[in-house]
Amino acid sequence: MSKQQFMAENLQEGEIYAGLILGKDGAADYHLFLQPRAATGVTWQAAMDWAKKLGHSLPTRAEQALLYANLKDQFQPRWYWSGEQAGPSTAWYQDFNDGYQFDDDRSYEGRARAVRRLPI
Numbered sequence: 001m002s003k004q005q006f007m008a009e010n011l012q013e014g015e016i017y018a019g020l021i022l023g024k025d026g027a028a029d030y031h032l033f034l035q036p037r038a039a040t041g042v043t044w045q046a047a048m049d050w051a052k053k054l055g056h057s058l059p060t061r062a063e064q065a066l067l068y069a070n071l072k073d074q075f076q077p078r079w080y081w082s083g084e085q086a087g088p089s090t091a092w093y094q095d096f097n098d099g100y101q102f103d104d105d106r107s108y109e110g111r112a113r114a115v116r117r118l119p120i
Helices: 003-010 044-053 061-074
Strands: 016-021 030-042 079-085 090-095 101-105 110-119
Touching: 016 061, 030 044, 030 061, 044 079, 044 110, 061 079, 061 090, 061 101, 061 110
Parallel strands: 079 110
Antiparallel strands: 016 030, 030 110, 079 090, 090 101
8 A cells, every 4th residue: 555545545634644663462553643633732642532522532651752753843942741640649751842752740741742553
């Protein structure tokens, strides 16, 4: 299948193809699609709820690294929540200014983008 045919069959309105993520520990590989909308001024839980309401989820840390590498221009140079907790009251985020990943208190307000996964 050509890239053009794949995109025509799988890309949903407004999405941007981010790339391929290799499955770990026997999990299937999958394609990652960035959703068009962003949430701003949201705590981690509010970001998780927002993405779920859209029928999607927040990206993992590995997915955020791929988004930074392939689609940095689709993000403001700010930090965005990931879907991964770092501790009992903290979660990971990706800084789209410098590429670093840090964890911070889940009550802080930040930005979020949702992703869709398509298993291969």
